[in-house]
Amino acid sequence: xxxxxxxxxxxxxxxxxxxxxxxxxxxxxxxxxxxxxxxxxxxxxxxxxxxxxxxxxxxxxxxxxxxxxxxxxxxxxxxxxxxxxxxxxxxxxxxxxxxxxxxxxxxxxxxxxxxxxxxxxxxxxxxxxxxxxxxxxxxxxxxxxxxxxxxxxxxxxxxxxxxxxxxxxxxxxxxxxx
Amino acid sequence: xxxxxxxxxxxxxxxxxxxxxxxxxxxxxxxxxxxxxxxxxxxxxxxxxxxxxxxxxxxxxxxxxxxxxxxxxxxxxxxxxxxxxxxxxxxxxxxxxxxxxxxxxxxxxxxxxxxxxxxxxxxxxxxxxxxxxxxxxxxxxxxxxxxxxxxxxxxxxxxxxxxxxxxxxxxxxxxxxx
Numbered sequence: 242x243x244x245x246x247x248x249x250x251x252x253x254x255x256x257x258x259x260x261x262x263x264x265x266x267x268x269x270x271x272x273x274x275x276x277x278x279x280x281x282x283x284x285x286x287x288x289x290x291x292x293x294x295x296x297x298x299x300x301x302x303x304x305x306x307x308x309x310x311x312x313x314x315x316x317x318x319x320x321x322x323x324x325x326x327x328x329x330x331x332x333x334x335x336x337x338x339x340x341x342x343x344x345x346x347x348x349x350x351x352x353x354x355x356x357x358x359x360x361x362x363x364x365x366x367x368x369x370x371x372x373x374x375x376x377x378x379x380x381x382x383x384x385x386x387x388x389x390x391x392x393x394x395x396x397x398x399x400x401x402x403x404x405x406x407x408x409x410x411x412x413x414x415x416x417x418x419x
Numbered sequence: 420x421x422x423x424x425x426x427x428x429x430x431x432x433x434x435x436x437x438x439x440x441x442x443x444x445x446x447x448x449x450x451x452x453x454x455x456x457x458x459x460x461x462x463x464x465x466x467x468x469x470x471x472x473x474x475x476x477x478x479x480x481x482x483x484x485x486x487x488x489x490x491x492x493x494x495x496x497x498x499x500x501x502x503x504x505x506x507x508x509x510x511x512x513x514x515x516x517x518x519x520x521x522x523x524x525x526x527x528x529x530x531x532x533x534x535x536x537x538x539x540x541x542x543x544x545x546x547x548x549x550x551x552x553x554x555x556x557x558x559x560x561x562x563x564x565x566x567x568x569x570x571x572x573x574x575x576x577x578x579x580x581x582x583x584x585x586x587x588x589x590x591x592x593x594x595x596x597x
Contacts, residue, residue, distance in 0.1 A: 379571060395556055
């Protein structure tokens with residue numbers, strides 16, 4: 242099973258403002274219909290593993306971008322909100338238990354979404370690929386994409402693409418010890 | 420006068436390890452003689468403004484890369500070390516006073532080097548350009564390039580270049596309010 246993070250991040254490393262908001266992302270002058278390559282990426286994955294904060298953000302936005310099974314990892318969400326029963330599956334456990342459930346369901350290529358869950362994957366040597374889009378903003382404060390690690394990790398750069406609006410998307414493989 | 424930062428940074432945003440060391444940079448498999456565009460950049464600047472930590476790191480390494488006037492901003496260094504009297508000028512003061520001294524000496528394009536001094540420039544709305552090279556490493560901990568800001572800043576992406584060894588160099592203009 243392959244775990245892939247696909248994240249937008251300010252140049253100073255934040256995925257959301259201090260309150261978890263992503264208004265600064267919505268303010269980008271991106272014309273409707275340009276998905277910055279997201280649907281091409283989605284075509285190659287089997288399922289999503291999403292943290293509860295990401296799920297709550299998507300609930301607030303009200304749009305649903307996913308045509309693949311979505312697993313929401315949460316110990317705090319007890320009931321699936323109205324309208325999302327067919328869209329998501331709630332799962333619980335540490336990162337190893339979460340991945341075992343996705344693997345048990347036969348998924349091979351997993352899109353991991355959310356700061357905490359991506360950090361947990363990296364820390365456990367379980368993230369295989371990182372597709373990071375640097376947004377030309379210094380946010381100045383907020384929720385960081387990356388957390389502390391006990392040991393440094395070497396990445397292998399695969400590709401960088403400059404999208405419209407000054408977004409720089411880079412694709413890395415992670416060399417894990419496992 | 421134009422202030423330009425030119426920094427290498429791990430993908431998780433660190434310019435040095437926790438002890439201020441840059442061994443992880445020296446471990447990059449870069450052949451001797453490939454300066455990754457540094458001399459081309461240096462040809463366009465008039466002077467360097469460097470923090471005391473950067474200067475101490477360069478003293479340890481023992482190499483000297485600069486053929487332009489170098490100003491070292493430090494309240495702690497009292498004496499210029501042996502062999503560096505002709506190479507550097509010690510200056511003191513807050514970021515506005517430092518820049519006034521460089522401007523008084525007639526310099527126009529200033530290369531700002533060092534985490535603290537780059538952060539001070541950004542916070543004071545004085546950094547005009549940022550050339551940032553992402554190194555394909557997750558360092559996991561260390562000294563951050565970026566600090567907190569009271570307000571976010573919009574950048575204008577000019578160019579991105581993939582160098583050898585998976586280094587991704589991006590050039591941004593900073594839209595300051597001043």
